[in-house]
Amino acid sequence: MAQLIFTQQLARFLPVPQVTCAEDNLRAALDYAFADNPRLRGYILDDQGHLRENVAIFIDGKRPRCSRRLDDPLAPHSQVYVLQALSGG
């Protein structure tokens, strides 16, 4: 099961979930997380469903290939960190 870890910086605004899922790509895993936390979507993705400019994602230590598609594959035990980028302060 892949694990999604969201930055605790979000806790000022909404409950921060800890998510484990069987999805095999990043977009599907994010959608899984948003299904139970619909308000979270707007904090991570923009109007077009792209990764917000100042949010960073690491999948097993690597950045996604495309911040618009977010279609990177996930391994069964991937760890996905969703963090605030330092650019947006």
Place this chain on the structure above:
Amino acid sequence: MTERAYIGTRKGLFELARGHEAWKLDAHHFLGDPVSMVLSDRRDGTLYAALCLGHFGTKLHRRDPGSKAWTEVAVPAFPPKPDGSEDKVEWTVRQIWSLAAGGPDQPGVLWAGTLPGGLFRSNDRGDSWQLVEPLWNMPERMEWMGGGYDVPGIHSICVDPRDSNSVLVGVSSGGAWLTEDGGNSWQPRAKGMRANYMPPELAESQNVQDPHRIVRCPAEPDKLWCQHHGGIWRSVDNAATWTEVKPDHGISNFGFATAVHPKNGEMAWFVPAEADQRRVPVHGAFAVSRTTDGGHSFAAYRGGLPHEDCYDLVYRHGLAVSDCGNLLVMGSTTGGCWVSEDGGGQWQLVSAHMPPIYSVVFAAAQ
């Protein structure tokens, strides 16, 4: 007279309260977060605060009258951008740049103007929003340019108190546009403005004008004032035509903010800066200018304001007048905040150390 004002800043929303002798900073909200716009809804006393979070996007919060709790409500959002669109603008709300309440006969209706230049309508106090597509889909919108930001934006929303379906919006830089049918159709309303920063053949084009701020007199709705990038204009015919007025006595015509007296459309205030290329008070001496005769004459008022070494600039939404017309509040991009209780003649410093101020409003009368 209202005794409370709200100040939206780079680092939170602050309340000003009138004490026995002076106005003072009071409670704060969203401390540390940018609050781009504040609306105090005169119809029901609800307070709205638009946040522009550096990492996590635009948010909107609502506080019901009598409550201390804020509720995060929906935020305007653009629909999916069509495949193959040649629109160079990203269809993502960067910031709520203006908020306005609908008319008294439309309870729950709110209007929001955004960067980029979308106009959104809510029918349910912000619980949901719809893009006003007829304005967004106009071919002329593709010609709009950034003014103040990299993308065009709607900073002024003037609902006509005689007809809630009649709404004028101001765009930097895209002129002014009027709907008389609740947003289904739009007409340009910047005739008479002049953009000297454009090639001569385009200078009078309505769609290139950069009105920094447009305000409407509630009691005389046909009378509007515009602080434009190139000077000051007024209209007495609901923006069908605009006439430039030129301050006398050496008062600069450059600035961003304007406010109009709620009962007297001949009276308006401005906060002049030296010029486009040097956006600081003239000679470092802060002043508020006022006309009481429809722009035939102006006077600059400096009482209580810094007379030297002052570099405060008051941005588009940094000046507001209360419903009574004598009470004004003003906030600068360098964190200066002043209140006047005599129609702008004398000013009281509230704080010189606030965060950069984006938006000021008076509380709805209780």
